[in-house]
Amino acid sequence: MTHVGIIGAGIGGLYLALYLQQQGVSVTLHADRTPDELRQSRLPNTATYWSAMRQRERQLGVNHWDEQAADWSVRHLHLRIGPEPEPLRFHVELDEAGLTVDHRLYASRLLEDFADRGGEVVYGPVRPESLEPLSEEYDLVVVSAGRGGLTDLFPRREGAANFTQPQRFLCSGIYRGIELPPPVGTYLSFVPGGELFHVPVITFDGNRSVLFFEIVPGGELDALLNVRYEEDPRKFDRTVLQLLEKAFPETRALVDDASFGVNRPQDILQGAITPTARRGYAQLPNGKWVMALGDVHVVNDPLLAQGANAASACAFLLGEAIVADDLAFDEMWCRRTEAALWAYAQNPFDWTNYMLRDPLPANVARLMAAATQDQRVADEFGNNFATPERNWNILASPERTDAYLSRLADEDRAR
Structure with a gap:
């Protein structure tokens, strides 16, 4: 019987583990943190799950937030392009709502789902030197966590629209004291120097708002570049309000000054990523092949909220390939399977990178x-x-x- 080892319990690793478990394939999931540790960690992302991913949720039986989503989901998209006072505007009522759930809440629950259904979970980090012995233990190893140098095993994909440095500084947080006007949905504002996303999120404290700034270094929104929340929370909150006043006055008008601020100290993410596509398979010194999934395979800038959705889609494609052909996980199988994953992942990767241009094409x-x-x-x-x-x-x-x-x-x- 095929036994698959999955390194990493992000969206890609969790979706693949749950899919294979549902198909009767033996799976061991290596997670670097327990569910309790995940819940207590710093906010890792503020991803929106679009309708196709929500359909995969239902297929896996992990759609735990449907009731809360009834009145706090991304049913509507409100887009503003250009600076005030006269930006371009349009509004979309989506055919099926998307959803943003605090990743710490989401991933910990799915990890518990996998374990409760009989899945084997091994907790603790996996380092590059551990891959070769693990490949002798499993029929196939899938690497879905890039920490500790695991990503370096997979070379950058030639011919892909890769960048060599980050295109945006990212500042995303869960906030209290700011409204989302009806009809509830996501507000996307594109202005010279970057973007702001105002998103409904389900978190530990119930319904809150995400403010997610994508900032072009050296542009008009770079006031947040050198202000770290953990060093001076009050200064950080003031800087956010000043930035809203300057570039996003309609969003600023939704703030209750008396209660506004980052929801909890761990509810803020600041940093930058370099959009990168890598070849999705590699050979170990012992001749065994390993597959890449999620951010190990393709890192998307979160500008268009495609990373988690692409990871879940590729997890299903990889799971289908494992179920359909388990004769040998050799180079031919890896090359053919990775081609199917890249055929999907290239579209959000190229579209996102195109939209990162400032000004817009x-x-x-x-x-x-x-x-x-x-x-x-x-x-x-x-x-x-x-x-x-x-x-x-x-x-x-x-x-x-x-x-x-x-x-x-x-x-x-x-x-």
Whole structure:
């Protein structure tokens, strides 16, 4: 019987473990922290789970937040592009709501689900020198955690739209004392120098708001670059309010000054990442092959909230490949399987990296302007966050964007 070892209990590792468990495949999950340790840790991300990922949740039976999501989900997208006082605006009511759940709450519960269903979990870090002995223990090892040098095993993918340095400084936190006006959903604001996302999140204390700044270094929003929350929480909160006042006055108007602030000391994330795609398989010195998953395979900037969604999709693709063909996890199997994963992951990776340009590319600006005048354009753009290949198909070149808009105009003339 096939026995798979999974290193890492992020979204990719958890979804793969739960999928294989559901399919009757023997799985051992290596997690560096227990559920209690996860719940007590610092906020690692503020990912939104779009409708396709929520469908995978239901397939795995881990859709624990449906009742809370009824009135605190990403049912609507409100987009603002350009500085005040006259930005472009459009609104989308999504066909199916997305959801943001505090990752510490989400991952700890899924880890408990896997264990409660009979899954074997080994707690503690796995270092690169441990991979070779683990590969002798399992039929296949999947690396889904990049800590401790494990990522270095997988070379950067040639020909991919990789960056060599971060494109944004990230500052994301869970806040109290700020409203989300109806209809509840996510507000995305694009201004010179970066972006702000105001997102409904379900956390330990109930319903709160995420404020997520994506800041272009050296741009107009870089006041947060050198202000660390843990060094001076009050100064940090004041700086956030000043930044809202300067660049996002509509969001600033939603703040109750008396109660505003980071929800809890551990509810803030500051840092930067370099968007990187790596080859999704590697050979160990003993000749065994290992697969990469999640951020080990592809690191997306969180600008378009695609990282967790891509990790869950690739986990299912990898799980399907393991179930369909377990004759030998050799180089041919790895190469063929990784090609299927990259065929999916490349679309959100390329689309996100394209949207990281500051200012936005001209064809993206044209599409956004069209969305303010034509609800069909707005609805397709918003709903395609769950199917990123469709948005990238429209935006991959100016010619594709123009052809898409021309087709809609032709349809109007034909009526």
